[in-house]
Amino acid sequence: MGELIKISNLSKSFADTKVLQSLDMRVNSGEVVAIIGPSGSGKSTLVRCIAGLEPVSGDEILLDGEAVVNTASTHGKVGMVFQNFNLFPHFTVGENIIKPLKTVLKMKVDIATEKAKTLLDKVHILDKFDQYPNSLSGGQKQRLAIARALAMEPEIIIFDEPTSSLDPKLAHEVFETISDLAKEGQTMLIVTHQINAIRRFATRVVFLNKGKIEVEGTPDYIFNQADNQILQQFLKQVDFADI
Ligand SMILES: Nc1ncnc2c1ncn2[C@@H]1O[C@H](COP(=O)(O)OP(=O)(O)OP(=O)(O)O)[C@@H](O)[C@H]1O
Ligand SMILES: [Mg+2]
Missing domain, CATH: 3.40.50.300 (P-loop containing nucleotide triphosphate hydrolases)
Known part of the structure; x- marks a missing residue:
């Protein structure tokens, strides 16, 4: 290694x-x-x-x-995950991953959406896709933060x-x-x-x-x-x- x-x-x-x-x-x-x-x-x-x-x-x-x-x-x-989540409160769970993929990696929206869904499934919160972060538990928020970090590979x-x-x-x-x-x-x-x-x-x-x-x-x-x-x-x- x-x-x-x-x-x-x-x-x-x-x-x-x-x-x-x-x-x-x-x-x-x-x-x-x-x-x-x-x-x-x-x-x-x-x-x-x-x-x-x-x-x-x-x-x-x-x-x-x-x-x-x-x-x-x-x-x-480097992906960072902090104690206090640092999510975007005004974006939905899905958008928290999709927006950076579009703006940072210039990914097309349909590809970014697919990727977001795969990652949210991986951290077991795909059912929260359209909700806002403030409706998530602390553990779910942190798993969203992890999924968002993973999105950048x-x-x-x-x-x-x-x-x-x-x-x-x-x-x-x-x-x-x-x-x-x-x-x-x-x-x-x-x-x-x-x-x-x-x-x-x-x-x-x-x-x-x-x-x-x-x-x-x-x-x-x-x-x-x-x-x-x-x-x-x-x-x-x-x-x-x-x-
Ligand atoms: N931006 C800063 N300005 C001034 N001092 C700082 C700054 N960041 C950290 N320090 C000081 O540096 C030292 C180490 O802080 P650090 O946050 O790295 O410790 P830590 O091991 O993470 O502690 P904790 O377990 O409390 O999170 C502390 O004395 C802290 O007050
Ligand atoms: Mg510390």
Whole structure:
């Protein structure tokens, strides 16, 4: 499997706060990497840098061998799914997928409509095609956000706490969808604290602490690091809910 993301010596500060410190990380195509770590450890900043949403200077992040500097440089390669869905409230469920396909990919409306239907079927909300997002449950909204990200056929999908505003049942639905994508070999980066979900589908876990990778490895490896006090301290606080 080829290397999709190569991060070398990435540092990022906001005013006087050092948020990421000389961070190195690689992601191969087909990997599903979970990013965990205390609040403020830099998880969102890291994934935002990878998506081009934070300015980075050029040689620190390569995506498919090309420098990430801004959103234009990741356009079409990275799909982002956020905690708060970021749907278009004034478009129907179908239009939330069709409109970007038309405007961004210049797709013809009938082809875009077919594609939207296929994707909505895949995330089990095809019956909501003509409804508006505010009539969906939180889990359905998030699955629509995933379908919309998939529509662009990104090389990688990045999730930043996709289920933290959802109750366990709805979170379970979203993780089922993510799990299906993992089986299909979709490369994904997921910031989440749902440890049991991570065990189900992550190929690797990265534990971030104070802007650095403290330890990384398979879920089995990471969740059996009894001697790592910093990790143990963190794991005591997180959610082991069975979802
Ligand atoms: N735009 C910004 N301006 C100033 N400071 C910021 C900005 N974005 C993040 N920070 C700071 O950077 C640090 C890391 O934030 P980040 O959001 O990456 O953490 P996180 O690990 O995602 O935390 P959480 O688990 O709470 O989401 C924090 O101290 C935060 O206050
Ligand atoms: Mg965050």
